[in-house]
Amino acid sequence: MTAFAANLTQGVYIVTILLVIVGIMRLRTPATARSGNLLAAFGMLLALGVTLLYVPLVNWLVMTAMLVLGAGIGTWAARTVKMTAMPQMVALFNGMGGGAAALVALGEALRILLQGAAPPLAVSIPGAFTVLIGAISFAGSMVAFAKLQELIGGRPITFSGQKILHAVLFALLLVAAALAVSGGPLGRETPLIILAVGAAVLGTLVVLPVGGADMPVIISLLNSLTGLAAAATGFVLGNDVLIVAGSLVGASGTILTQLMSRAMNRPISNVLFGAFSSVKQGTDQTVGGEVRATSTEEVATLLAYASRVVIVPGYGLAVARAQQQVRDLMVALEGRGVDVRFGIHPVAGRMPGHMNVLLAEADVPYDRLYEMDAINPEFSRTDVVLVVGANDVTNPAARNNPGSPIYGMPVLEVDRAKVVVVLKRSMAPGFAGIDNPLFLMDQTRMLFGDARTSLTELVTALRDVD
Amino acid sequence: MTGNLVQELLVFMLAVFVGFQLISKVPSVLHTPLMSATNAIHGVIVIGALVVCATAHGPVELTVGAAAVFLGTLNVVGGYVVTDRMLEMFRHNREQPGNRP
Numbered sequence: 152m153t154a155f156a157a158n159l160t161q162g163v164y165i166v167t168i169l170l171v172i173v174g175i176m177r178l179r180t181p182a183t184a185r186s187g188n189l190l191a192a193f194g195m196l197l198a199l200g201v202t203l204l205y206v207p208l209v210n211w212l213v214m215t216a217m218l219v220l221g222a223g224i225g226t227w228a229a230r231t232v233k234m235t236a237m238p239q240m241v242a243l244f245n246g247m248g249g250g251a252a253a254l255v256a257l258g259e260a261l262r263i264l265l266q267g268a269a270p271p272l273a274v275s276i277p278g279a280f281t282v283l284i285g286a287i288s289f290a291g292s293m294v295a296f297a298k299l300q301e302l303i304g305g306r307p308i309t310f311s312g313q314k315i316l317h318a319v320l321f322a323l324l325l326v327a328a329a330l331a332v333s334g335g336p337l338g339r340e341t342p343l344i345i346l347a348v349g350a351a352v353l354g355t356l357v358v359l360p361v362g363g364a365d366m367p368v369i370i371s372l373l374n375s376l377t378g379l380a381a382a383a384t385g386f387v388l389g390n391d392v393l394i395v396a397g398s399l400v401g402a403s404g405t406i407l408t409q410l411m412s413r414a415m416n417r418p419i420s421n422v423l424f425g426a427f428s429s430v431k432q433g434t435d436q437t438v439g440g441e442v443r444a445t446s447t448e449e450v451a452t453l454l455a456y457a458s459r460v461v462i463v464p465g466y467g468l469a470v471a472r473a474q475q476q477v478r479d480l481m482v483a484l485e486g487r488g489v490d491v492r493f494g495i496h497p498v499a500g501r502m503p504g505h506m507n508v509l510l511a512e513a514d515v516p517y518d519r520l521y522e523m524d525a526i527n528p529e530f531s532r533t534d535v536v537l538v539v540g541a542n543d544v545t546n547p548a549a550r551n552n553p554g555s556p557i558y559g560m561p562v563l564e565v566d567r568a569k570v571v572v573v574l575k576r577s578m579a580p581g582f583a584g585i586d587n588p589l590f591l592m593d594q595t596r597m598l599f600g601d602a603r604t605s606l607t608e609l610v611t612a613l614r615d616v617d
Numbered sequence: 618m619t620g621n622l623v624q625e626l627l628v629f630m631l632a633v634f635v636g637f638q639l640i641s642k643v644p645s646v647l648h649t650p651l652m653s654a655t656n657a658i659h660g661v662i663v664i665g666a667l668v669v670c671a672t673a674h675g676p677v678e679l680t681v682g683a684a685a686v687f688l689g690t691l692n693v694v695g696g697y698v699v700t701d702r703m704l705e706m707f708r709h710n711r712e713q714p715g716n717r718p
Contacts, residue, residue, distance in 0.1 A: 175643075179643050181704075184647055184650060188701055192657070195661060198664055199664060199667070209671070210683075213679060217683050217684075221691040222694040225692070226694055228691075229696075237703070241653050241699075244660075244692050247689070248688070248693075250684075251688035254681050254682075254684055258681040261681065371652060374655060374659070377659045378655070378658075380662075386629075390665060392661060393665055395628060395629075397661065398633045399632050399636040410648075502652065503648035504647060508706070511707050517646060
């Protein structure tokens, strides 16, 4: 590469890094977020262009074919995916990135080794790291995708000795990585291949036991791992843009994972190894009170004469595909002068912020969406809370029952409102399999039935209230 | 490239720090698009994939490189497009509701 080419490439990479950072900065408010994403994408395009400009073109046909094919399938998948399926889409793309990182490290290692040279430690150590992390991320993401897409069961799969198996496998992988770096009787290629395959097995085994409710945390963790793998390939290839972009993602994924673990009150180790099974024994304490079923007409009257209503949506809303109906209800109530807000738990849905996206898709204005800390002080001044398809995130036991498995988890304090109406299919417990005393409280009314049907009937019934 | 190792580590460290700073300020309303956008950003690996694919000699290397380019492109293009789709919906939200029949 000529000096000019090298300087131009470096210069463009700096612009790319700048655009990516400014892009993420603009993701802080919904109004500027879209332009931020486009800036980051444009930056990436520049880096791609300048890279293509100076790479040798012997294999140009293969490269072009792969670029066109990848871009075509990627665009098609991204444009056709349903918003409810967003978590598995992110998992899938993340797996692709992880797999690509592992392959890049493998390819570069093969290239150096086939020249008969021993790679320097500054290349082989990050190389082995990339193969390990990239393959774990690839396989783990594929399992997460399969679980969320319900290709395989979402229930936690556990067996005794699982942790020991994982630990032994991980130790063996470290040995393989050490052999790949140091070389030995097996050479370097064989340990590298063993490392890649073994890491994929470990990724599969680690994600298999994770229950569906914990999937958001896992996706975020895998996202962060892929970022780190990309950063490590930057060390392998001596490429700054890979190092910066990769480590930005690694850091951000770590923060998101922490935020989510905190919102669910579960340390990350608990998510990876525990499932809720370990604490279930404490749940069979009986809760006094009785269930008060109500009718659509009664709820319509309650809502019509309220001055402030808070709607608490959960994933059940998305399962019933009732986002549009809940928006219609909001419009009908606002037409009557009722103050309507949405109280959204950070882990409502199947990934953090998922519920906001689903409501935005149904044209609910984002200034009506309140985060947990903003809405909790408002509940005592709220006339009616409408809980639609949410359960565990409203459970008062998290605040006042130290014996509950979710004790300490930050929840929406809906029980402080004057009346709570819960739209629910049946009395079945939530995802975590924990009883919810909210349903038995004096101020709570249960409106049984499919959320979509109930909401449609509510909107109709509201018209008949004078 | 070994001579640059210290410099690369410095870049890595600073980028991690910037990453922490950037993300802690994003509101939870936007966490799904954020995760999707960062997911697209690690698709930057496609640049590495292109370098490996371009310098590949044997059929094995070429296959590995080609697969890497394919997966990386899928990651970066799909990631940005899907994020854009999500954020586009947030943009529409300034309108006042109440004009539906």
